Amino acid sequence: MESRKNLAGCAGGLAGLALTFTGAAGAYWPLVVAGLYGAGALLAPPERAPVPHFPDAAAQLDVLRGDFGRLREYLASVELPPAAAGRLTELDGLLAALTGHEEWASDPDSFHVLTRAVRQDVPEAVDTYLRARWWTRFTPGSEPPERLLEHQLGLLYDELAGVAEVLRDAVERQRESHTYVLEERGGAVKRRRPPTP
Structure with missing residues (x-):
């Protein structure tokens, strides 16, 4: 839920909803919201693995x-x-x-x-x-x-x-x-x- 890809996808989906409420998405608003969510998820940087901790x-x-x-x-x-x-x-x-x-x-x-x-x-x-x-x-x-x-x-x-x-x-x-x-x-x-x- 808190991954970078999901957060970026949610931001894209919110932008799609904003386009829907302004009337720019038209009748295809579900595809616009889903497409912007997918684009945000694909463009987000991947999760980095934590650096291993070694004893001093x-x-x-x-x-x-x-x-x-x-x-x-x-x-x-x-x-x-x-x-x-x-x-x-x-x-x-x-x-x-x-x-x-x-x-x-x-x-x-x-x-x-x-x-x-x-x-x-x-x-x-x-x-x-x-x-x-x-x-x-x-x-x-x-x-x-x-x-x-x-x-x-x-x-x-x-x-x-x-x-x-x-x-x-x-x-x-x-x-x-x-x-x-x-x-x-x-x-x-x-x-x-x-x-x-």
């Missing part, structure tokens, strides 16, 4: 924090060898520090790496270890799965440490830029101030 970076980070909480619950429920558990503790501390920052809006690539680590890489590495540990009972002499888990967790730590470095550099650049702006504003005020006699 802050909302995405809140969801990721919830996912990280679930990952921590999962990791607390599994039993890992001491060396891998130590690596995982280091990785957990780094992930906690990274998810605590709000600066991810400026670097979506780093946010993707963080998201992939929380939702895919860490749980997959631990789950693969747990499944491989069971199978090594049937294949004695093969490489222990905990060695591969330690290696995978080390690689993930290095990758996320690189992400942390990118984030630190971005924050440092923002801080330096803000300092520069403040210094420029202070210099402009000094230049505008008339000299005291």
Whole structure:
């Protein structure tokens, strides 16, 4: 009822009725009214689909924090060898520090790496270890799965440490830029101030 085409058609139909009451439409007034309604409906611009709404970076980070909480619950429920558990503790501390920052809006690539680590890489590495540990009972002499888990967790730590470095550099650049702006504003005020006699 409230579409653009219907409203334009109704306006055309009203114009047809106006022509009818003035006598210009004659005996064919129903065709004139219907024709003007149809012309208005055809000439009206089409309805535009609404622009899709995507969550902003802050909302995405809140969801990721919830996912990280679930990952921590999962990791607390599994039993890992001491060396891998130590690596995982280091990785957990780094992930906690990274998810605590709000600066991810400026670097979506780093946010993707963080998201992939929380939702895919860490749980997959631990789950693969747990499944491989069971199978090594049937294949004695093969490489222990905990060695591969330690290696995978080390690689993930290095990758996320690189992400942390990118984030630190971005924050440092923002801080330096803000300092520069403040210094420029202070210099402009000094230049505008008339000299005291």
